[in-house]
């Protein structure tokens with residue numbers, strides 16, 4: 068199991084990569100993310116669980132610097148999370164958008180935007196496609212690929228950026244079991260290479276399979292943060308217990 072794996076982080080064992088401190092995000096006067104504190108460390112994945120509308124996607128966007136908190140701060144390695152530091156990060160959205168180009172051109176384009184040299188773009192793209200098991204579809208129009216293939220392409224595009232941390236927003240929703248397995252094995256390979264995984268999932272089975280640290284979010288607040296094994300044995304918060312029992316979370 069993951070908890071037993073000796074993962075070698077690229078930085079000091081306990082150095083915080085990303086620190087969320089007292090972050091609140093509001094819309095129409097309502098706190099959608101409410102006073103959140105969360106420290107992301109290298110090593111085991113951080114899995115964000117919670118019901119629909121809990122604020123999981125908002126929290127990922129805030130952490131990746133795509134939204135600005137109304138109060139609190141988000142630090143990357145102790146400094147501001149700027150446009151520059153965001154180059155160390157990658158994100159796969161809940162509904163990834165592909166350009167009307169080939170699978171390969173989609174990745175090449177993302178690398179070009181990051182200022183990667185032409186020679187390196189080609190090499191990294193082919194490597195990422197191969198890792199995602201998509202080398203044979205390199206020339207296929209991305210938007211005509213199946214849902215599972217497009218999700219894998221989105222992962223490949225994010226991995227080609229060689230991030231230190233990758234934010235994944237429900238990358239396996241509505242995929243068949245074989246595609247879920249393919250994406251989970253890609254996530255595990257990525258984790259084993261020392262990339263910090265931050266994954267939002269509804270899939271309790273997936274959270275059990277991937278292990279790591281569980282962050283349970285409900286109504287914009289974290290109700291508990293615990294190792295997966297302890298969380299699944301005995302969740303502490305009422306909201307998490309209701310969620311795991313398949314009931315309606317109040």
Ligand SMILES: Nc1ncnc2c1ncn2[C@@H]1O[C@H](COP(=O)(O)OP(=O)(O)OP(=O)(O)O)[C@@H](O)[C@H]1O
Pocket residue numbers: 094095099117118119120121122123124125126
């Ligand atoms: N820009 C916005 N303006 C107003 N409300 C918003 C905005 N973005 C999100 N919300 C609301 O904030 C809440 C949290 O949204 P979010 O997308 O983060 O939920 P989620 O936990 O990712 O849910 P799901 O599991 O359905 O993806 C929802 O009630 C949503 O309607």
Ligand SMILES: [Mg+2]
Pocket residue numbers: 123124125161236
């Ligand atoms: Mg969401």
